[in-house]
Amino acid sequence: MTKALEGAAEGVAVPRGPIGKTKLFFATHWVRGVPGRPAPEWVLRFAYGMWLVAFTFKVIGSSWDMSWHFKFIRDDFAPPHLINTVGTGIVIVLVAIHSYTGLGCDRRSLRLMQAGLVMFLIAAPLDVINHRISGLDLTAWSPTHMLLYIGTGVMLAGVIDGWMKSAPPGRFRTLVLTGLWVFFLENTFFPNGQQEYGILSLRAWERGAPEAEPSLLSFAAEQIGHPVDRTAVLHFAMPIADWVYPLWGIGVSALVLALARHTIGRSWAATAVAGAYVAYRAIIWPLLVVGTFPASAIPFYLLAVGLAVDLAFRVGRAHRVLTPLAGGLLVTAFGYGALWLQSQLRPWLLGDAHTESAPPFAYWPALVVLVGLPVLWWALTRVRTHREVVVS
Numbered sequence: 594m595t596k597a598l599e600g601a602a603e604g605v606a607v608p609r610g611p612i613g614k615t616k617l618f619f620a621t622h623w624v625r626g627v628p629g630r631p632a633p634e635w636v637l638r639f640a641y642g643m644w645l646v647a648f649t650f651k652v653i654g655s656s657w658d659m660s661w662h663f664k665f666i667r668d669d670f671a672p673p674h675l676i677n678t679v680g681t682g683i684v685i686v687l688v689a690i691h692s693y694t695g696l697g698c699d700r701r702s703l704r705l706m707q708a709g710l711v712m713f714l715i716a717a718p719l720d721v722i723n724h725r726i727s728g729l730d731l732t733a734w735s736p737t738h739m740l741l742y743i744g745t746g747v748m749l750a751g752v753i754d755g756w757m758k759s760a761p762p763g764r765f766r767t768l769v770l771t772g773l774w775v776f777f778l779e780n781t782f783f784p785n786g787q788q789e790y791g792i793l794s795l796r797a798w799e800r801g802a803p804e805a806e807p808s809l810l811s812f813a814a815e816q817i818g819h820p821v822d823r824t825a826v827l828h829f830a831m832p833i834a835d836w837v838y839p840l841w842g843i844g845v846s847a848l849v850l851a852l853a854r855h856t857i858g859r860s861w862a863a864t865a866v867a868g869a870y871v872a873y874r875a876i877i878w879p880l881l882v883v884g885t886f887p888a889s890a891i892p893f894y895l896l897a898v899g900l901a902v903d904l905a906f907r908v909g910r911a912h913r914v915l916t917p918l919a920g921g922l923l924v925t926a927f928g929y930g931a932l933w934l935q936s937q938l939r940p941w942l943l944g945d946a947h948t949e950s951a952p953p954f955a956y957w958p959a960l961v962v963l964v965g966l967p968v969l970w971w972a973l974t975r976v977r978t979h980r981e982v983v984v985s
Contacts, residue, residue: 650680709748867899897931
């Protein structure tokens, strides 16, 4: 019965539109099965194309959401939340389809998708409760927010794993894999937006043109029992220590880009992933400004981090020890050098204007990146090698 249904679509023209493809899929492949069932190429492309659509909705919603909360008091049914919910709804449907049919995934990738979705669905109501109890809780680094990122990251890891195992080699496989890694980088980097939006919000208040609504500033000041002054705005906009931004933006981002470069397996893949993310940030910046929403500093220095990762693979020739060592040196030099250069653009180009081209950051985490990144990078290579041995 299963084989008959799987072959029912053979010789049938696959519709171009998503509605037609959905009808064809449910007519021919909606059969219960175990993970690892072979799937026609059009089914794989359709399913993982919808994953890209789902994460596009989630990224657009989360990007607008960060800006929204630097202007308005939180609203559970704000437009950014609704856009994000559309993406979450598509994700729920996709995980249900993978779980029921077993198509487009193996057991590990499916478990990751399911675990990530469960974590996200648990974190969402907890975040609402947290806001009801704690009030504004603007920081992107709160426990409930971190659980949302972790759940999304685990889910994305499952999607990446499933696509790598299911998709046939070729350009389309590489393009989809690159897109998934861009979403993974965006999700990982997202908490750093706190400082990128926060510094411009603080400078806007200092120059007498606050971007936040008066009700939001008053609410934030009342939470700490303080009048609406620079101290209150600083606590509202910049509550994170200066060492967090470079450690996360350079060190952790480099690990993500190293994994992307390894799995994509193409020269300059890390630069491409970083470049696509930076391009997205550069595109939404004027859209937010035109819409009168707060904008952020753009992490252009990530291009240098991606370039450093790619150069490390070329210098080390993918050696398990040389590549991480080269990566630690190059990422620290390129990443911190580019971040410092970006931070100087404001004084060089705009003088004493009350704005910034980069958030404030500490220099001492460069030592942590220099030492810690090669160790973690090497550990990841050991884990990959062990898995390859087990599989073989």
